[in-house]
Amino acid sequence: MKAATLFDLTGEVALVTGASSGLGARFAQVLAANGAKVALVARRKDKLDSLGDLIAAAGGTAIAIGADVQDRAAMLRAFDETQSAFGTVTILINNAGAAQSVRALDMSEEEWRRILSLDLDSVFFWSQEGARRMLAAGKKGTIVNIASVLSFGVSKGVAAYAVAKAGVVQLTKALALELAFKGVRVNAIAPGWFVTDINRAFLQSDKGEAMKRAIPMGRFGNDGDLDGALLLLVSKAGAYITGATIVADGGQVIALD
Numbered sequence: 001m002k003a004a005t006l007f008d009l010t011g012e013v014a015l016v017t018g019a020s021s022g023l024g025a026r027f028a029q030v031l032a033a034n035g036a037k038v039a040l041v042a043r044r045k046d047k048l049d050s051l052g053d054l055i056a057a058a059g060g061t062a063i064a065i066g067a068d069v070q071d072r073a074a075m076l077r078a079f080d081e082t083q084s085a086f087g088t089v090t091i092l093i094n095n096a097g098a099a100q101s102v103r104a105l106d107m108s109e110e111e112w113r114r115i116l117s118l119d120l121d122s123v124f125f126w127s128q129e130g131a132r133r134m135l136a137a138g139k140k141g142t143i144v145n146i147a148s149v150l151s152f153g154v155s156k157g158v159a160a161y162a163v164a165k166a167g168v169v170q171l172t173k174a175l176a177l178e179l180a181f182k183g184v185r186v187n188a189i190a191p192g193w194f195v196t197d198i199n200r201a202f203l204q205s206d207k208g209e210a211m212k213r214a215i216p217m218g219r220f221g222n223d224g225d226l227d228g229a230l231l232l233l234v235s236k237a238g239a240y241i242t243g244a245t246i247v248a249d250g251g252q253v254i255a256l257d
Contacts, residue, residue, distance in 0.1 A: 007235045010035035013086040014234070015078065017069050017126060018096030020047035022196035023146065023226065027093050030227050031234070032060030036091060039082035040064045061086075069096040069122040079129055090141040091234045092130040094123045097146065097164075099199075104159040112160050119164035120171070127175055131184050140183035142234045145172050147190040149249040165190075169245050176243030185242040187233045192249025194221035216251030 014031045018024035020042035032038045032055045040048040045066035055062040067074035097119040134141040148165040176186040229246045232238045
């Protein structure tokens with residue numbers, strides 16, 4: 001089979017959370033470029049509208065849905081709007097999340113709960129709803145959860161984030177085990193450091209340069225470095241892969257060992 005056929009997503013309906021910028025925006029563009037119709041979900045609707053215009057200009061199809069992933073009513077609305085526009089979601093990318101930089105002894109209960117809610121709880125509830133709808137429609141599908149290199153190692157000031165992302169890896173395995181025989185595959189991608197609008201200033205600082213030197217490949221992730229992992233997991237190319245976490249970090253996990 002030719003690669004173009006193997007990775008073709010024509011007929012698939014994708015929903016990407018946290019699609020307004022960074023990795024989520026890239027994921028949405030890659031999915032659309034390979035034939036999927038894409039629902040863009042995030043709180044910043046204006047950013048989503050702009051991204052939708054870019055996707056349309058490139059020949060793709062997308063709709064923008066403003067929603068907070070922690071809001072269960074908004075979650076149901078996002079799935080409903082996507083289904084009305086394109087049909088049942090068959091590719092779900094749980095990308096939305098937030099980082100934190102607070103030492104454990106200084107962290108409030110509110111901050112702990114906020115990070116766990118956004119980075120772990122929302123992944124479960126969106127996966128649950130997405131899988132329920134796939135099964136109700138008699139569709140096979142794929143769920144890809146975005147974990148982190150900090151799922152496997154920690155540094156100071158990221159206790160809540162690291163715990164949440166480690167939970168994402170275990171949740172991915174648990175969901176994969178329960179859903180595999182029903183035709184829904186669940187996998188994860190664990191990125192290392194990627195330069196985005198949110199962290200650009202820090203990663204380009206002296207501290208960022210020190211972090212870069214600790215990465216065996218000697219650089220941060222670039223646009224496109226996750227495209228292959230994403231397409232593998234959501235396409236026919238990954239038809240026999242479930243419960244896996246693909247680490248894409250330039251060797252950072254090796255350095256953490």
